[in-house]
Amino acid sequence: MTVLDPSPALPDRRSWLLLGTLLLGQFMALLDVTIVNVALSSIRADLAASGSELQLVVAGYTVSYATLLITGARLGALFGTRRLFRTGVLIFTATSLLCGLAPTAAALVVARFAQGAGAALMMPQVMSVIQLRFAGAARAKALSAYSAVIATGGVAGMLVGGALIDADLFGLGWRPVFLINVPIGIAVFALVKRVAPADTPSGARRLDLVGLALSLPGVLLVVTPLVLGHEQGWPGWAFPAMAVGVLLLVIFVRVQRRVPHPLLNLDVLRVPGVRSGLVTLALATMAYGAFLFSTALHLQVGLGDSPSRAALIFTAFGLPFGLASFYWQRLPQRWHRWLTPVGLAVATLSCLAVAVGFGSGGHGGLTTLIAFAVWGATIGAGFSPLLSNSLRNVPPAEAADASGLLTTTLQLSQVVGVAAFGTVFLGLAPSSHAISVTLALLSGLLVLGSVSGLALSRAVR
Structure with missing residues (x-):
């Protein structure tokens, strides 16, 4: 069945080292969702890529990644989380090298699809390991680290991508945005073998x-x-x-x-907290994905910011998000189950404040940056307990099913958010009110998420 003892014990130092190694792999995979965006103009010039080919360079990764997450989770349960994670890292690293060396746009597109497949094998194993090796407060802490990586991955992709393009290392232009994964991937591949227990599947391996x-x-x-x-x-x-x-x-x-x-045991949806947790997660992540997409376009196209400057502005959101995701457990215990609905409610007000700030036609000044920070902090304070409460009652035997559902929900909801609200934003652009209207609509998702979060808090009390 799976590689790990189905009864979570108190994690030792090796368990935390394993988690850190897996999260490094996850961070690398998340980085590649956004890092390529800042390299598109360089790719177009170097490879004479058409508009459709550039779209597929961006979209190919996301399409194969989202499509294979459920399968990746089940394969981890059948053949072992360590084996599947290392296989995913190997594929991801090799295809990153192929991306960086791609001689044509078509070759780059094919490599990006394969790279997404490697990420899909890696990502579900992280959540499965957290459920199987950590329990109680330790699991909540592990999920907090998981949330912090999610919070910072996308913003870091824009920052790192912009810095690498500006540096033009060895005259390679855009290629280092992919080649940077190679040494990291090799290190993760080697470390996982040392820190993860050997795979000892039990039961029939039936797919x-x-x-x-x-x-x-x-x-x-x-x-x-x-x-x-x-x-x-x-x-x-x-x-x-x-x-x-x-x-x-x-x-x-x-x-x-x-x-x-x-392939997916839907009995996990009967576990208290899972269904309401997935709904809340979907609503919050739709808003998050749409916010990143529409605001990045507003800053770079509408206001003329460079990718690096836009990424720095997003840091005002991403840094508080990451810190709050990790440190929320320091708040009084009696507050914990209310953090998700209250956090999303306050995030709604912050979202509206950013909409008003951008409505002036500029960056909105210090007030808007503060609203960004409050929004990030309140989303972060609600996101980690959302994951923790959603998975609190999931038995170890259903860890892979919960992992597949959760990671697929995370990815699909971001795609839906970008598609729906990105269309709204692009339909209103270049009007100066496009971003304000889009963010005002996003606040409605956060309200619904807050209501769904109330149902979750009742399910896990």
């Missing part, structure tokens, strides 16, 4: 091929139009493809309840 045949094209047909649709003006194939994808996923859900060894 639900019917579920695989339904889930892979289903998610692919839903994600691909969402990722590419707004860039291509929502072509005629987009909505029929999504409809077919949704139909396949509905059939997938029905089939999973009938097969003896399902």
Whole structure:
């Protein structure tokens, strides 16, 4: 079944070292979601890439990554989390090298799709290890570190990407944004073997091929139009493809309840807190993804900021997010289950304050930066307990299923947020009110998330 003892014990120093190594791999994978954005103009000039090829350089990673997360989680349960994580790191590292050495735009696109597949094998294993090796307060602390990495990964991608492009190391232009993964990946690959316990699967290694045949094209047909649709003006194939994808996923859900060894055991949804937690997570992450996308465009296109300056402005949001995600447990215990609904409620007000600040036509000054910081801190203070409370009652035997659902929800909701609210923003641009209207609409998602967070707090008390 899985590589780890199904009864979480008090983690030792080696467990924390293992977690740190896995989170380094996760950070590397998250970095590549945004790091490439700042390199697109250089890639276009160097490889004579078309607009469609540039879209696929960005989207290919996200499409394959989101499509394979559920499969990656199940493979980890069947063949061992260490084995699957190291396989993912190996694929990710090798394809990062191929990206950095790509002689043509087409080669780069293919390598990006493969790179996303490697990330999809890595990411679910991190959550599975947290559930299987940590319990109680230690699990909450581990999830806080996980949340902090998520909070900082996207912003760090813009900062690192901008710095590497500006530095033009060895005259390589855009290529170091991919090549930087190679030494990190080699180090992670070697460290995991030293700090993770050996894989000792038990039980039959059966992969639900019917579920695989339904889930892979289903998610692919839903994600691909969402990722590419707004860039291509929502072509005629987009909505029929999504409809077919949704139909396949509905059939997938029905089939999973009938097969003896399902790809995704949906019984985990009956665990108290999981269902309301996933809804809250989806709403909050949709708002987060849409905020990053629309605000980055507003700063760089609307206000003419460089990618590096835009990333520095986002640091006012990302740094408090990361710190609050990690240190929320220092607040009084009786507050913990209310942090998610209250955090999202305060984040709603901060979102509206940023909308008003940008409404003046400029950066909004110090007041807007403070609103960014408050927004980041309150989202961070709510996000880690959201994960902790959602997974609190999940039994170890269902860790892979919870991991697959959670990581897929994280990725899909960001894609949906960017597609829906990115379309709104682009439809209103270049009006100076485009960002204010978009953020005002995003505040509605945060309100719904706060209400759903109340249901979660009641489910886990």
